[in-house]
Amino acid sequence: MSTLMKSLAGLGLGAALTLTAGTAMASGSGCGTFTNADGVDEHLACSTAPIDFTNKGSLQNGAKIFMNYCAGCHSAKYVRHSRIAKDLEIPPELVEKYLMVTTDQIGDHITAEIDPEIQASWFGAAPPDLSLETRLRGDDWVYTYLLSFYEDPSRPWGANNLVLANAAMPHVLHNMQEELSQEEFESEVGDLVNFMAWMGEPARHDRQVIGFFVILFLLVLLIPVYLLNKEFWKDVK
Numbered sequence: 696m697s698t699l700m701k702s703l704a705g706l707g708l709g710a711a712l713t714l715t716a717g718t719a720m721a722s723g724s725g726c727g728t729f730t731n732a733d734g735v736d737e738h739l740a741c742s743t744a745p746i747d748f749t750n751k752g753s754l755q756n757g758a759k760i761f762m763n764y765c766a767g768c769h770s771a772k773y774v775r776h777s778r779i780a781k782d783l784e785i786p787p788e789l790v791e792k793y794l795m796v797t798t799d800q801i802g803d804h805i806t807a808e809i810d811p812e813i814q815a816s817w818f819g820a821a822p823p824d825l826s827l828e829t830r831l832r833g834d835d836w837v838y839t840y841l842l843s844f845y846e847d848p849s850r851p852w853g854a855n856n857l858v859l860a861n862a863a864m865p866h867v868l869h870n871m872q873e874e875l876s877q878e879e880f881e882s883e884v885g886d887l888v889n890f891m892a893w894m895g896e897p898a899r900h901d902r903q904v905i906g907f908f909v910i911l912f913l914l915v916l917l918i919p920v921y922l923l924n925k926e927f928w929k930d931v932k
């Protein structure tokens with residue numbers, strides 16, 4: 696194999712590896728540790744969030760859950776309602792009627808219903824902005840966090856969390872969890888996290904598709920480049 700060929704192949708492989716590493720990394724370094732009933736520290740593995748940006752129904756349902764259960768306390772200041780309408784293919788009238796719970800202008804960003812600073816004095820911690828939460832923690836962390844609330848009478852709101860010990864956030868999906876089967880609840884939370892992942896990087900799906908074709912193009916280009924290389928050097932001894 697010529698040096699050129701070797702380095703080109705290396706380049707393609709390197710790029711392909713970086714692409715896969717990117718997705719593998721999203722699962723992060725686990726979801727914390729907790730002390731089990733026997734007093735032994737156990738490592739909590741993250742569950743895999745069902746992310747699929749092509750599933751518009753899931754994203755729309757996630758948007759509905761987010762606006763109804765989360766935007767009371769959390770803002771998502773980098774996301775406009777109009778972008779949700781456009782990207783998730785929801786008619787603007789429906790967005791105005793059902794999703795815009797904290798504002799009346801469709802061009803506005805998602806603001807929290809209650810001022811986060813006031814909330815800091817209630818909960819002891821201000822609810823962070825969630826626009827980029829899945830980028831910060833990883834999709835799987837957020838998914839596992841939302842599935843890991845448990846009853847704990849010693850906490851002010853009667854609930855604690857396995858992933859984020861002594862979390863200041865109440866178990867806001869408690870009623871939903873009571874009403875649904877475990878499987879249905881996981882599916883709802885999955886839609887919610889799918890929507891949150893979309894918020895964090897709306898172009899992620901496009902980027903992955905484009906990335907795939909770029910790598911494919913480079914690999915196909917390798918053939919004429921290799922043949923040209925042979926052609927150029929064939930008379931040079």
Ligand code: HEC
Nearest residue numbers: 764765767768818820821822823828837861862863864867
């Ligand atoms: C009653 C107010 C309230 C509601 C409603 C609420 N949260 Fe929270 N949330 C908080 C507070 C307060 C914190 C800070 C927790 C801490 O740091 O201990 C928090 C923290 C979080 C975190 C962890 C942030 C981090 O990286 O440490 C995530 C993720 C989160 N909330 C997601 C949600 C989602 C999704 C919903 C809707 C299902 C929601 N929250 C609804 C108050 C709320």
